[in-house]
Amino acid sequence: MTLVLNRIDDRLIHGQVVVGWGQPLDVKFIVLVDGAVASSDWEQDLYRMGVPPEMEVRFHSAADAAPLLDGYRTEARPGILLTGDIATMRALVEHGGVRDVNVGGIHHRAGRVQHLRYVFLTPEEDDALASLASLGAVVTAQDVPAARAVPLAELLAAREGA
Amino acid sequence: MSEFTKRALLAGHADFAHSLLSAVELITGRGAVFVPIQARDLCGDDIQKILQNAMVESGARVIFTDLHAGSCTMAARRVLREMGDGVLVAGSNLPMLLDFALSTNPNAAEAAASAAERGRASITVHSGSPA
Numbered sequence: 001m002t003l004v005l006n007r008i009d010d011r012l013i014h015g016q017v018v019v020g021w022g023q024p025l026d027v028k029f030i031v032l033v034d035g036a037v038a039s040s041d042w043e044q045d046l047y048r049m050g051v052p053p054e055m056e057v058r059f060h061s062a063a064d065a066a067p068l069l070d071g072y073r074t075e076a077r078p079g080i081l082l083t084g085d086i087a088t089m090r091a092l093v094e095h096g097g098v099r100d101v102n103v104g105g106i107h108h109r110a111g112r113v114q115h116l117r118y119v120f121l122t123p124e125e126d127d128a129l130a131s132l133a134s135l136g137a138v139v140t141a142q143d144v145p146a147a148r149a150v151p152l153a154e155l156l157a158a159r160e161g162a
Numbered sequence: 163m164s165e166f167t168k169r170a171l172l173a174g175h176a177d178f179a180h181s182l183l184s185a186v187e188l189i190t191g192r193g194a195v196f197v198p199i200q201a202r203d204l205c206g207d208d209i210q211k212i213l214q215n216a217m218v219e220s221g222a223r224v225i226f227t228d229l230h231a232g233s234c235t236m237a238a239r240r241v242l243r244e245m246g247d248g249v250l251v252a253g254s255n256l257p258m259l260l261d262f263a264l265s266t267n268p269n270a271a272e273a274a275a276s277a278a279e280r281g282r283a284s285i286t287v288h289s290g291s292p293a
Binding site: 010011012013014015017018019042046047049050051105106107108109117118 | 207229
C-alpha cells in the first residue's frame, strides 16, 4: 500500500477524514503536514485524540515532510497525507513527489468565493490550485468517497451560492 | 434558575443538533436547555468562534458534540482551553441529552458527567431469535 490520498482540508483531522475516508480505505496512518501543528505539543495531542487507537498520526512541517514522503509511500499500510492549505500541498508537489491532490475542504472565509459546497477560494487560491496542475499534479475536488471527483477545470468554473 | 436557562451547547455535523433537540423537545419539553450549533461548511476557526460566542452569550459551560474526531469536538477543545473552564462530552446520544435536560443538579458539569454515564449505559445490542 502507499499514501492512498493526498488531501487539502482546512479542518485537518475530522470526521470525514477519519471515518469517511479512513474506514473504507482501511487507513492506518495519517501524515499531517502543518507547521503550526508540528511545533505545538498541545495541537498534536488534540489531533491524536481524534483518531482511533489503531491509527497513527505523524506530524511534520512541509520542509521536514518532503524528503520523507517516498518512505511513507513504501509503507505496507495505507495512509493519508493531509495539509491544511494549498501552499503546503504545493511544497509537497514540488519537493515531495505528490502527483494526485484531493481538495477535500477549503471553507468560507472573507474574500473567498464559493465554488462547491465545501470549496471556497480567493482568486489567488484559484491560481494556486491551477499551479499544482501545471506542476504535473492531477487535482480533483471530492469531500467523501461516495461523491464524484470534480476535475480542476470544473471546480474552478463552478459557482455555488451565487 | 429558570427552567429553560441555557445550560449546554450541542454541536455536530449536518443537522445533528437540531434533529436531536427536536427529539429532546418532543420527549421532555426542555429542548431549550440546549443551544444548537450547526457547523456545516464552516472552517475550524469559524466553528471555534461560534462555539465561543455561544458560550459567552448563553453562559453555558458544557458542550455536547457528536463525534470524537469531529471538527466540532476539535473546536470545542480549543474553546475550553482558551476559556479555561467548561466541560466537553463527545459522542452524544439521545438518552444522554435527555438525562441532562431533566437533571436538577445545579452544577452543570456534574450533570454532564452523569448524563455521559447514562448515555454510555443506554447502548444495548439485541439479537433476534426465531419465534
